[in-house]
Amino acid sequence: MKGRIYDKLCMIDDTARASALSADPTVFCSHCGASAYDEGSLCEPEPLPQGARKGQ
Numbered sequence: 421m422k423g424r425i426y427d428k429l430c431m432i433d434d435t436a437r438a439s440a441l442s443a444d445p446t447v448f449c450s451h452c453g454a455s456a457y458d459e460g461s462l463c464e465p466e467p468l469p470q471g472a473r474k475g476q
């Protein structure tokens with residue numbers, strides 16, 4: 421199963437890669453709750469509500 425879906429943050433088990441993809445997140449996964457910068461990294465991407473972002 422790995423390979424094709426490896427770019428889905430939800431499926432990533434490499435924490436370094438997951439961390440890089442989830443830096444400055446703009447979307448979150450409504451399916452599993454992961455957050456990411458690129459909605460393509462999530463299986464069910466939803467826009468992050470303002471105020472839920474990291475930092476300010």
Ligand SMILES: [Zn+2]
Pocket residue numbers: 430449450451452453454462463464
């Ligand atoms: Zn997901």
